[in-house]
Amino acid sequence: MKLSPLVLLATVALAGCQTGRSPSNVTAPGAPTTTKTQALETGASVLQSRPPVEAISAWLDGFHFYNGDRNGQMEAHHYVTILNEDVMQAVIYDGNTKDAKLMGVEYIISERLFKTLPPEEKKLWHSHQHEVKSGSLVAPGLPQAADHALMEKVVNTYGKTWHTWHTDRDKTLPLGIPALMMGFTADGQLDPALVAERDRRLGVDTKAIRAARSDIVARPVVKGADAWQQGDVIQLQRVQGGGEHAHGKTGFSPAEQRTGQE
Incomplete structure (x- = not known):
């Protein structure tokens, strides 16, 4: 009998597995945590439930690059929640330890849903x-x-995927604005040194994993995805006004609207 991915993941979660440590390379400034804060943290963890966090069922480790800048590459630890058969969501960190820094989020959808998106969204x-x-x-x-x-x-x-903390360059605090990230689409794009270091640290073998997945069927990429390959690069820019999120009159004066703009 072929088990579903969810059943297999549940079985593994119950069994437990040991993996290598991948600590964060970012040190946030700030005073050491006080005894009072530690007590508050412990009390909250005991008394409060965390359903969205507890729904995370898988850890995936991969690599991203800045849309429009393939030289800006970094490792990304995805902690994934399966919402249904067509939609997943992931919180992304720069490591797998308690002090890992939250880098961003990724929304993952099926091929069926992707085909329904308008061209600009794709x-x-x-x-x-x-x-x-x-x-x-x-x-x-x-x-x-x-x-x-x-x-x-x-x-x-x-x-x-949107990264909100660019940990490859910002080693203390999350600076700047979010960046749209992309995934690699062919051999020779990803820096082999990044892969080798990841494999060493986590105790995995990318080449062996590649061979074990040779029978997985990958259908042709649907037109519209990976638009960077056609030179269609999208990134946020600092502009005045709400853009697509503006809902008519803002209720703020021009001076107030400029507050916070750089």
Whole structure:
């Protein structure tokens, strides 16, 4: 009997797996946590529920680059919640330890839903076919059967990723504005040194993982995704006004509207 990815993941979660540590390379400024704060943290963790956090069921480690700048590459730890068979969401960190810094978010949708998006929206999304088939996207700690089942689910999906803390360059605080990120689509794009260091630290073998996934079926990328390959690059810019989020009259004076603009 072939088990579903969800059943396999639940089985693995119950069994527990050990993986290598991947600490954050960013040190946030600030005073040491006081005893009072520690007590508040402990009390809150005991008394308050965290359903959205507890719904996270998978950890995927891969690599992103800035849309329009393939030299800006970084590792990204995805902690994934499966909302339904067509939609997943992930919070992204720069490590897998308690002090990991929250880098951004990724929304992941099925090929079926991606095909329904308007052309301009599709430009914001990237494909996952190469990430899965190349072995660069890994699920550390999962046995091969569970990894294979999970990647069969991910391979033909599409992701929209925004990074809010650019930890490759901002080593103290999250500076600047969010950046749209993309995924790699062919061999030779991803810096092999990044992969080698990741494999060493987490105790994984990208080449072996690639071979084990050779039978996973990756369908052709749907037109409109990975728009950077056609030179269609989208990034946010600092502008005055609400843009697409403006809802008529703002109620603020011109001077007030300028507050916070750089």
